[in-house]
Amino acid sequence: MIPLDVLGNAIVMTVVITVSSFLIGAILGVPLVLLRTSRFGVVRVLTRALIDVLRGVPPVVWIFILYFGVSSDVIKLDPLTAAIGGLGVISCAYLAEIYRGGLLSVHAGQTEAAQALGFGQVGIFTRIVAPQAFRVCLPSAATYGIGLLKDSSLASTIGVAEIAFRATAQARSGGDGITPFVIAGVLYIALSMPLAYLSRTLDTKLRMKVSV
Amino acid sequence: MNGLIEQWIDWLPSLVDGLGVSVQLAVVSLLIGLPLGLAEALLVASPNRIVRWITLAVVEFGRGTPTLVLLYLIYYGLPSQGLVLPAFGSAVVALSFMTGAYTSEIIRASLQAVPRGLVEAAAALGINRWGTFRFILFPEGIRIAIPALMGFAIQLFQTTSLVFLITLPELLSRAYSIGSTTFQYTSVLALAGVLYLLVTLPSGWLAALLEKRMGRHLA
Amino acid sequence: MISVANLKKSYGDHTVLDGVSIEIQRGEVVAMIGPSGAGKSTLLRCLNLLERPDSGRITIGDTVVDLPAKIPVRTLETLRKTAGMVFQSFNLFPHLSVLRNVSLAQEYVLGRDAKAAHQRSMELLERVGLADKAGSYPARLSGGQQQRIAIARALAMEPEVMLFDEPTSALDPELGLDVLAVMRELAASGMTMVVVTHEIHFAQDVSDRVVMMADGGIIEQGDPAQVLSSPANPRTQRFLKAVIDR
Ligand SMILES: Nc1ncnc2c1ncn2[C@@H]1O[C@H](COP(=O)(O)OP(=O)(O)OP(=O)(O)O)[C@@H](O)[C@H]1O
Numbered sequence: 001m002i003p004l005d006v007l008g009n010a011i012v013m014t015v016v017i018t019v020s021s022f023l024i025g026a027i028l029g030v031p032l033v034l035l036r037t038s039r040f041g042v043v044r045v046l047t048r049a050l051i052d053v054l055r056g057v058p059p060v061v062w063i064f065i066l067y068f069g070v071s072s073d074v075i076k077l078d079p080l081t082a083a084i085g086g087l088g089v090i091s092c093a094y095l096a097e098i099y100r101g102g103l104l105s106v107h108a109g110q111t112e113a114a115q116a117l118g119f120g121q122v123g124i125f126t127r128i129v130a131p132q133a134f135r136v137c138l139p140s141a142a143t144y145g146i147g148l149l150k151d152s153s154l155a156s157t158i159g160v161a162e163i164a165f166r167a168t169a170q171a172r173s174g175g176d177g178i179t180p181f182v183i184a185g186v187l188y189i190a191l192s193m194p195l196a197y198l199s200r201t202l203d204t205k206l207r208m209k210v211s212v
Numbered sequence: 213m214n215g216l217i218e219q220w221i222d223w224l225p226s227l228v229d230g231l232g233v234s235v236q237l238a239v240v241s242l243l244i245g246l247p248l249g250l251a252e253a254l255l256v257a258s259p260n261r262i263v264r265w266i267t268l269a270v271v272e273f274g275r276g277t278p279t280l281v282l283l284y285l286i287y288y289g290l291p292s293q294g295l296v297l298p299a300f301g302s303a304v305v306a307l308s309f310m311t312g313a314y315t316s317e318i319i320r321a322s323l324q325a326v327p328r329g330l331v332e333a334a335a336a337l338g339i340n341r342w343g344t345f346r347f348i349l350f351p352e353g354i355r356i357a358i359p360a361l362m363g364f365a366i367q368l369f370q371t372t373s374l375v376f377l378i379t380l381p382e383l384l385s386r387a388y389s390i391g392s393t394t395f396q397y398t399s400v401l402a403l404a405g406v407l408y409l410l411v412t413l414p415s416g417w418l419a420a421l422l423e424k425r426m427g428r429h430l431a
Numbered sequence: 432m433i434s435v436a437n438l439k440k441s442y443g444d445h446t447v448l449d450g451v452s453i454e455i456q457r458g459e460v461v462a463m464i465g466p467s468g469a470g471k472s473t474l475l476r477c478l479n480l481l482e483r484p485d486s487g488r489i490t491i492g493d494t495v496v497d498l499p500a501k502i503p504v505r506t507l508e509t510l511r512k513t514a515g516m517v518f519q520s521f522n523l524f525p526h527l528s529v530l531r532n533v534s535l536a537q538e539y540v541l542g543r544d545a546k547a548a549h550q551r552s553m554e555l556l557e558r559v560g561l562a563d564k565a566g567s568y569p570a571r572l573s574g575g576q577q578q579r580i581a582i583a584r585a586l587a588m589e590p591e592v593m594l595f596d597e598p599t600s601a602l603d604p605e606l607g608l609d610v611l612a613v614m615r616e617l618a619a620s621g622m623t624m625v626v627v628t629h630e631i632h633f634a635q636d637v638s639d640r641v642v643m644m645a646d647g648g649i650i651e652q653g654d655p656a657q658v659l660s661s662p663a664n665p666r667t668q669r670f671l672k673a674v675i676d677r
């Protein structure tokens with residue numbers, strides 16, 4: 001059996017990768033969605049192309065490009081950084097689209113009402129539109145977070161010692177090819193439960209609030 | 213720049229072959245996984261509690277576990293039980309299992325989204341449960357499910373990139389092996405990325421188009 | 432033709448049908464009126480067992496259903512074949528052409544061959560004035576046209592009774608006229624009909640009897656002229672005043 005502290009470290013590593021790349025995406029997604037909904041057609045088109053490219057290439061390819069490509073050509077990256085960077089870059093594309101969905105869901109009448117009340121552009125966005133959009137986004141963002149948790153296992157392919165990596169090592173050395181992976185699977189499901197719970201309760205709460 | 217283009221032209225045949233393997237893998241997994249998903253969607257609604265719970269557990273495990281772990285589980289796990297599958301077979305088993313789990317949720321939600329009135333109308337005409345499923349629920353449900361299923365298919369195609377781990381010569385594993393001999397990782401991985409995009413971008417547009425079309429139909 | 436005895440139905444502790452009894456003769460047209468929540472739809476839906484009553488007895492034609500005993504599948508199928516139903520929201524199958532909407536159950540339930548089903552469907556579409564729409568899909572048609580096709584679809588099962596649940600409520604008044612015309616013609620042809628409706632004119636002109644429901648029971652019934660112009664029950668008076676004032 002794997003010593004508990006090793007297992008603990010692996011779980012921590014999985015959480016670190018997931019949370020860090022999610023945060024990168026959540027933050028960089030904001031400027032990205034602003035560009036995506038820009039007044040200038042060219043900016044919109046270019047941003048959309050960028051988002052499509054980021055989402056259209058498998059995550060593991062991005063991680064490889066960072067770890068094997070960028071790392072040897074430009075700047076040395078350790079496996080953890082490369083994994084977080086790769087997943088973070090993809091996350092910002094997905095989260096930008098989730099934000100956009102939220103923004104679109106805010107009725108145009110809200111903006112007009114705010115204008116009529118004399119709010120300025122910035123005020124309308126920060127006080128009226130963004131808070132409403134944010135609440136609409138939460139469930140899909142949580143769902144995306146669960147997906148990211150599973151994608152964090154890709155870090156094992158470049159040697160980050162997270163859950164999947166430990167399970168593989170254990171299977172190779174122990175000769176039992178089933179138990180380590182079943183345990184790993186259960187661990188991932190257990191880790192996703194709080195997020196799933198959050199997403200579900202938020203979703204029902206929002207539904208009750210929105211549907212008058 | 214010229215050097216880059218020459219390199220790419222050199223590598224292209226091997227990578228395109230790899231792309232073919234990736235597409236094949238995705239298609240075979242869908243062909244097996246979609247009927248599996250439908251079966252799971254129906255079994256989850258079974259009146260038998262034990263059937264329901266087992267199916268639910270299978271679906272939740274398939275959806276909640278990273279595909280990479282599923283792949284290893286099949287590839288390393290089955291041989292230790294005396295069942296040795298070739299790499300392609302292992303990949304198909306893992307990806308079909310994952311497809312079944314994901315699509316069962318899509319199909320279940322879509323079947324539930326079929327307006328109750330249609331089912332009642334069928335009942336009022338004396339059409340029995342099987343007929344209602346066959347003529348009304350299934351065709352209507354699939355129509356509702358198609359955009360989400362297409363989205364999933366694109367995701368699945370991307371996921372085939374994982375099977376390089378079990379040394380199946382698909383697109384990524386070919387790019388990686390070219391990279392490891394030439395050390396031109398950035399260049400060859402970028403080319404692989406372009407090839408992935410060649411499939412995912414048009415499929416994504418098609419899915420968006422279909423979704424818009426259907427929205428109009430139902431309105 | 433239809434006999435309902437002491438029919439009861441509740442959802443949780445909310446009683447919706449509180450022991451309803453009614454007899455309807457062959458060829459009779461009954462208009463059912465009453466305020467929202469009275470239980471009109473529930474009664475109609477219980478008649479062909481879309482809703483399962485808690486207790487009581489339903490007889491339609493030769494088919495008898497005694498509750499709360501288990502209903503054999505055979506009985507269920509015969510009952511639904513005997514009683515055709517038209518819904519407020521049409522409920523046409525959107526993925527099937529108009530012709531297919533009408534012919535599907537003929538083939539699947541009645542076992543007619545495709546040719547006979549096609550022929551019968553065209554006759555019925557002719558009858559509701561929409562033979563030229565046979566190849567169209569429901570989404571392309573107006574609500575009134577959809578409802579007439581829904582009537583043709585129900586008639587295709589050769590029912591002995593037709594149940595209508597507010598067939599014109601979802602329609603613009605003008606579009607409703609075509610539907611009402613089809614229903615008048617059907618009534619004149621001798622079909623036994625139960626029609627839940629807010630169309631007082633239709634009730635007055637076409638029905639043989641008006642039944643007023645309130646709070647899960649029948650509170651008044653009789654000759655249309657009498658019930659509609661000089662109702663005995665104050666509840667009926669209030670209801671009719673509200674309908675006419677609107
Ligand atoms: N599936 C159900 N679950 C719980 N309550 C129900 C259900 N269906 C109907 N009811 C309740 O039963 C009562 C009678 O409903 P019903 O639809 O029969 O009324 P109605 O007379 O047809 O009214 P309307 O004119 O609005 O159609 C209502 O209070 C309704 O809320």
Ligand SMILES: [Mg+2]
Pocket residue numbers: 471472473596
């Ligand atoms: Mg009603």
